[in-house]
Amino acid sequence: MDPALDALRDRLAEIIASPPDTTDELVDTLSGLAKLSNQWSEAIGALRAPTRRLIGPAAAASVSVAARRAEESFIELEITLGDALAAQPRAVRQS
Secondary structure (H helix, E strand, O other): OOHHHHHHHHHHHHHHHOOOOOHHHHHHHHHHHHHHHHHHHHHHHHOHHHHHHHOOHHHHHHHHHHHHHHHHHHHHHHHHHHHHHHHOOOOOOOO
C-alpha cells in the first residue's frame, strides 16, 4: 500500500483511539480533517473519468455520488469548525 495512505490510516486510528479533550485540540483536529476531506472529495472526483472509461457510465455515476457525499462531509466539517472556533475562549488582552 501507499505509505501516505498508511500514515493517513494511522492518524485516523489515533483520532478514534484518543479523541480531542480540549476546544483547541478539537479545532486542530477538525481543521486537519476538513482539509483532508476536501482532498478526499477532489481525489474521488478525479476518478470519474477513468471509471467511466474503464468500467462504464453506471460505475462513474456511483463515483459521482461518492464525490458529492465527500463534498457534503467537507462542508459539514467546515461548519463544525466554525462552531468550534466560536466556542474557543478568547484571550483577554491587557492594556
